[in-house]
Amino acid sequence: MDKKRKELPHSWYARDAVEIAQALLGKTLRYGDCEGIIVETEAYTTDAASHGKVLTPRSRIMHETYGHWYVYFTYGMHFCANVTTNKDGVGAVLIRAVEPTKGIERMEKRRRTTELRNLCSGPAKLCQAFDITLAENELPIGGAFTIYDAPELPADEIIASPRIGIRQDTELPWRFTIKGNKFTSR
DNA sequence: TACTGGATTCACT
């Protein structure tokens, strides 16, 4: 275990979701014994696709916090993990895919596959692999469920693309991936 | 109270 690595401070998440979504690429996600490098993110603010568009009990955390986990249940069977952002505003970044680095055996059991590329290459897949559930919703980022700092990636290593198939009435959220990485979704 | 649709995944064709 590298004792020099540092958790991202709470204040780090106070910025805009789009900024955070890019900056999270290459950082290390840890939950319990499992770790992985974040390779794909998606920024949500007040756009049409975002839960943050309307203030509801569920989306309250997007409005009132930054540097917290926002975990929600969707499609009747899947969980998705977000970090809340924006000190003065609404924002969250969905962690869509990670490259597994530790706890791979556990992930393989939970995902029922040994195909490394298929363990965490999607928002619901990584929640299943890491065993992230609603129990983690609204927890502050840190401790056993945290993100470790890493050098910022150069801009030419990042691919930015608008989400596909979204309603076109308001600003688009943005998806960010690491160029050439094999562990992203799709 | 009832209904609708969804930030997905996977099996099947």
Next chain:
DNA sequence: GTGAATCCAGTAA
């Protein structure tokens, strides 16, 4: 490429 699985949050009435 297509559709089923599955159930909760949000909304309408």
